[in-house]
Amino acid sequence: MKIAILPGDGIGPEIVEQAVKVLNVLGESFEMETAPVGGAGYEASGHPLPEATLKLALEADAVLFGAVGDWKYDTLDRPLRPEQAILGLRKNLKLFANLRPAIMYPELAGASTLKPEVVSGLDILIIRELTGDIYFGQPRGVRECPDGPFKGEREGFDTMRYAESEIRRIAHVAFQAAQKRGKRLTSVDKANVLETFQFWKEIVTDVHKEYPDVALDHMYVDNAAMQLVRAPKKFDVIVTGNMFGDILSDQASMLTGSIGMLPSASLDANNKGLYEPSHGSAPDIAGKGVANPLATILSAAMMLRYSLNKAEQADRIENAVKKVLAQGLRTPDIYEAGTTKVGTTEMGQAVVSAL
Amino acid sequence: MKIAILPGDGIGPEIVEQAVKVLNVLGESFEMETAPVGGAGYEASGHPLPEATLKLALEADAVLFGAVGDWKYDTLDRPLRPEQAILGLRKNLKLFANLRPAIMYPELAGASTLKPEVVSGLDILIIRELTGDIYFGQPRGVRECPDGPFKGEREGFDTMRYAESEIRRIAHVAFQAAQKRGKRLTSVDKANVLETFQFWKEIVTDVHKEYPDVALDHMYVDNAAMQLVRAPKKFDVIVTGNMFGDILSDQASMLTGSIGMLPSASLDANNKGLYEPSHGSAPDIAGKGVANPLATILSAAMMLRYSLNKAEQADRIENAVKKVLAQGLRTPDIYEAGTTKVGTTEMGQAVVSAL
Numbered sequence A, B: 001m002k003i004a005i006l007p008g009d010g011i012g013p014e015i016v017e018q019a020v021k022v023l024n025v026l027g028e029s030f031e032m033e034t035a036p037v038g039g040a041g042y043e044a045s046g047h048p049l050p051e052a053t054l055k056l057a058l059e060a061d062a063v064l065f066g067a068v069g070d071w072k073y074d075t076l077d078r079p080l081r082p083e084q085a086i087l088g089l090r091k092n093l094k095l096f097a098n099l100r101p102a103i104m105y106p107e108l109a110g111a112s113t114l115k116p117e118v119v120s121g122l123d124i125l126i127i128r129e130l131t132g133d134i135y136f137g138q139p140r141g142v143r144e145c146p147d148g149p150f151k152g153e154r155e156g157f158d159t160m161r162y163a164e165s166e167i168r169r170i171a172h173v174a175f176q177a178a179q180k181r182g183k184r185l186t187s188v189d190k191a192n193v194l195e196t197f198q199f200w201k202e203i204v205t206d207v208h209k210e211y212p213d214v215a216l217d218h219m220y221v222d223n224a225a226m227q228l229v230r231a232p233k234k235f236d237v238i239v240t241g242n243m244f245g246d247i248l249s250d251q252a253s254m255l256t257g258s259i260g261m262l263p264s265a266s267l268d269a270n271n272k273g274l275y276e277p278s279h280g281s282a283p284d285i286a287g288k289g290v291a292n293p294l295a296t297i298l299s300a301a302m303m304l305r306y307s308l309n310k311a312e313q314a315d316r317i318e319n320a321v322k323k324v325l326a327q328g329l330r331t332p333d334i335y336e337a338g339t340t341k342v343g344t345t346e347m348g349q350a351v352v353s354a355l
């Protein structure tokens, strides 16, 4: 089995290094090949998603991704900026299903800005559609406003859109995920305003007929943003579109207070996937050896479970992470008085030892 | 001066009644005229925004609005549903600037789901553009997908758009509001993905030249949703588009834990405005006399300040509200042990007495 390793920028290389170390001690034989992406791709060959990198990702059975982005690329034209690599990989690899768990580790309860009773035991899964919506819809651009009160002026515009089968397939992923968990699914839309999401709601409701054992409810996106603050534990699985999912999954990850702990998976129709930590490239701490590698290590676990059919190895890694937390080891982002502060390499090493 | 009173549905009538009582004891001579809106408009004349109601709102100097919506209208076609009245009023009255303060009252610190140190003293102002963006952009609908991998399928679609002058005018409102407060403005966009918001960012940056005393920063909407959970007090004024503003202003209002306290103003270019509580129509508690009227009373205060040029009267009302809170009076939504539980009418009466 072949894994494409794309470390990227900022803390990407150092955290991916730890995840690779962990994969290497499992006793499996993975073929791993590394390629530059994001700013590193731009430096190497003038494009954030170099052709050779895309080719490797397409050939591999799974992709382990670090993070991309650095302030020094802020002045580049948009098509050359690091984050375009993420969008390009999602589109080319047809990774339409983004799975983002937001889990509260009991040991880290203090890290949240929310009161313990509101978030203790939190375990929700946000499923975000990742290749449709206003992210890729055409037409888009800046044009002369064609009509209405601002006719003749310059206007920026984009197209939000979802085709029926795009909604169906993400709905199936979501219902099936809910079946394996608490059997409750909340579909988040803005059906009271948007045609796209009135249509979304109609299709999700139709797919529900195939999953009578799952309780489905519909919630407006503004209300969902409120409920995630007020009573996040009421959710089990949330499914939504690309744009709303971008906002809500980041909001949800912050509820735990330890975004350095949260993995993510982006899957295609055959469970091939790209796995990356939910956090960014944090250029401010890059190279200092203080970044938390656990979200990346847990992303590698998700990779074993979803793409490589090695659920037991995934369990082993997740248990090893729990063990190092129980031992009191903490990188600076999750450090509290009474625990032991460690760096990136030590944390990776601790997981290896726990295995 | 003429005020249109639109009580609406659910708890709307009972909370507006208290605000009217408060306005009546100020010693000013306002002409007030009441008209049905939302579900009540539909019952009265078959449309959520009856012509006579719209006419009254257009003629008045300001509109005091309760809330609209009830489950019993959920099966109506969308154009007949209560919330269409809000969209119709915004569009017809050209209310492009929505001002939503999120303020933490010291007496209500316990009501928040966030830790006291994260939200105590919170005082942020969200300015949401209210007549543009994907809310009204054309074309929109359900059609046969014209091209791409889903060609020929049904798809739902909408158009996001902002013309230059729409962005300029809301930017001016935001910079001027920031000048009167902490002189910091955060413009929230998604310029890394959307053409509309790359254009937005460009125009806001240009308008900034006229306000050198205000510090401007730009933040992606997903990051803003995270920072509102992690460190909301770092914000002063936030400005954003209609769709992102819908989500973020609701999220922000929930940070205080007492959405029953938060007013809002929606203004046109001449400071004519519509004033309403940030919360909804809460049909589950309608008619029980337990709804919190303070958000509506505080909305009336905003009306005096922004539309009726009576800043002193606005101050009086705001101080009276602080006084009743200091007296320990609480409606059920903000009740805590050790305070005195009161109903809607008593709370309104207490504000009247405090005046």
Ligand SMILES: CC(C)[C@H](C(=O)O)[C@@H](O)C(=O)O
Pocket (backbone or CB within 6 Å): A083, A086, A087, A246, B192, B193, B222
């Ligand atoms: C970097 C950006 C294009 C991306 C997105 O908006 O999808 C990011 O925010 C994410 O969620 O992975």
Ligand SMILES: CC(C)[C@H](C(=O)O)[C@@H](O)C(=O)O
Pocket (backbone or CB within 6 Å): A192, A193, A222, B083, B086, B087, B246
């Ligand atoms: C009811 C709905 C159309 C409205 C909106 O989305 O603007 C509401 O959520 C609001 O924020 O006032």
